[in-house]
Amino acid sequence: METYTALRQFADSWALLAMTLFFIGVVIFAFRPGSRKQADNAARIPLEDE
Template sequence: METYTAMRHFADSWALLAMTLFFVGVVLFTFRPGGKKPADDAASIPLKED
């Protein structure tokens, strides 16, 4: 089997699955319960005057 064909089959199946799972994980992590306070604190850092 050629290298190109093997890599294409891998990308069509397992790599697509891995990227989808990564994307879903990032989305779920972003909108997790209890994440609003740290996100608000991080968003207000440029506005703080020391």
């Protein structure tokens, strides 16, 4: 039961902080200047003829 308690405390503190920072990083990456053009180009790839 000691392992469960340690993992639970880790998940409640540092893991939550890490997931929050990762989410903030993804949002900043997605909304950075210039990303609209790259996203539009990537969205058109399946529709292009070879």
